[in-house]
Amino acid sequence: MNIAKPNSYRSGPDERGHFGIFGGRFVAETLMPLILDLEKAYTAAKADPAFQAEMNGYLKNYVGRPSPLYFAERLTEHLGGAKIYLKREELNHTGSHKVNNVLGQIMLARRMGKKRIIAETGAGQHGVATATLCARFGLECIVYMGAVDVERQQPNVIRMEMLGATVMPVQSGTRTLKDAMNEALRDWVTNVHNTFYCIGTVAGPHPYPTLVRDFQSIIGNETKVQMQEIEGRLPDSLVACIGGGSNAMGLFHPFLDDSTVEIFGVEAAGHGLTQLHAASIAGGRPGVLHGNRTYLLMDADGQITDAHSISAGLDYPGIGPEHSWLHEIGRVNYLSATDDEALAAFQLLSKLEGIIPALEPAHAIAKVMELAPKRARDHLMVVNLSGRGDKDVPQVGDILKGKSK
């Protein structure tokens, strides 16, 4: 396919929420007026200096931003190539990048007078961030989580309940993130008058992909400033894992028009791309689900197929629409890492840097292990360490014990 290069990679979406052919507003009529209201409220908030000032206050003193850009000296030595920097999103309050977006959406919900917040969660990181901010602002919080994920991410379920949220295990379909999103949408259609749906990734109907991206762009904006301070120039490459793709979009977006910066997104290849996996771009094609057109895993009849990843946060058969567009236009390179590669990276980073990553960014580290040795020693590579691994310790412990038996 021959697609003309745009003047800027950062001007999307259009007024109807399209990134090329991707995105849009594929929702039931009941929700449509709400989505239009949300767009209006977001446009007004963006133009209101008081909104940004209030956000900045919470980002600094509650979330603990800016997050450090840390030179991973021993990982760099071990791989023997590019100079590797970790963007330490795992040090945020609640343990991942998810809180950046949730803070923004909860502030919007308050402006819109909504008192009941619903969310979907896979690994539980978005659910924990939502439960946390609902506790902070005294809002009711209901989190939909696939029953399979409730099982494999117990620590986060306990955290959400301690924070006062109601966790609803979802038994329908594959009982993972996709079904949690279906159930959250069903709740929203039913309780539309008083409920705000806090979506955790850069997907869903317009304006969600845009507003989540904007709230997450603080990751890339800080990285730009920090790299300038440390090295006096732009990084040469960026690497981030992708389920829906919010941590990746947050890091990538501010750099899209810096043509010298190579950008790599890493999907979850599960058991391998010829078997069960969650790599929508590598193994899917454009379709319509959950309010947007994007790359999806499906069969010949357009039925959505099961995704699989060791990481609950990446176990989703779709990807944000802007990523689909960046793939088709060729600005971002989308790679994939298997369960086993992610597990190896999880252990390597833990032992070399004393940082236990979540299984999600372990996929990004896995590709850094391939990319970095092929780069020169003055190549500056930034990898988004989007979450910490505490939640995965029981699951990985079991897997490793099983393996050693």
Added chain:
Amino acid sequence: MTTRIDTRFAELKKAGRSAFVTFVMAGDPDPATSLEIIKALPKAGADVIELGMPFTDPMADGPSIQAAGLRALKVGMTLKKTLDLVRGFRKDDNATPIVLMGYYNPIYIYGVDKFLVDAKAAGIDGLIIVDLPPEEDDELCLPAMKAGLNFIRLATPTTDDRRLPAVLANTSGFVYYVAITGITGAAAASVTAVSEPVARIKRHTKLPVCVGFGIRTPENARAIASHADGAVVGTALIDALKNSLDAEGRATAKTVNAVAELTAALAQGVKGAQQAAG
């Protein structure tokens, strides 16, 4: 262009009664039984048939219709086989309107242009696509109108007067008023919650207005039908079907009758209604 839907509503208007619209899932519990069920519906008093297109992720449906779709998918139902089913039905019945109802992705993957040609040829009269609001009319609504199929829009309690003209603009056949904010099969629709919005919609359009979501009993159907041009029942029929299946979810000798009997009772309810003025 006049479709079977237009003809049917004109006949009903002349007869002075409201339409009874039934919803069943294509291929539930298997394609052969499903064909027998849809053949039985008009004989039991259904005026219009809505046929669900199975989808793995039916975001606006409750547990009953979700399960019906999964039963159909499990026995290998596809969009192509749904069209085959309608073709089979049309062999004996060229008058009862058939409306396909479901979600956009299977149609998008089939190919919109090819789908419209094949659907028209199979004898389908209209489409209700839950996840295509007026904002996405270019996708399927406008091509469907061009192909001579009605595109039937859902209006909901959240569709206010400001938005109603946009919702009605490219709607044809009839307007489907969703009586509740919620998923299929959830809360019961009350007459008081229906009469005002139906009257409001009728101030904006000459199209018939049918009401659905939450209608389960003949009494309920009668009450709703006296305030609208039609009453839609889906979940109650699907529950009756499900209760007739064996432990493995397969059809039994009772399955077709279970659906037909409830259809007949509900049809009596609708036919006992005084049609709304206008």
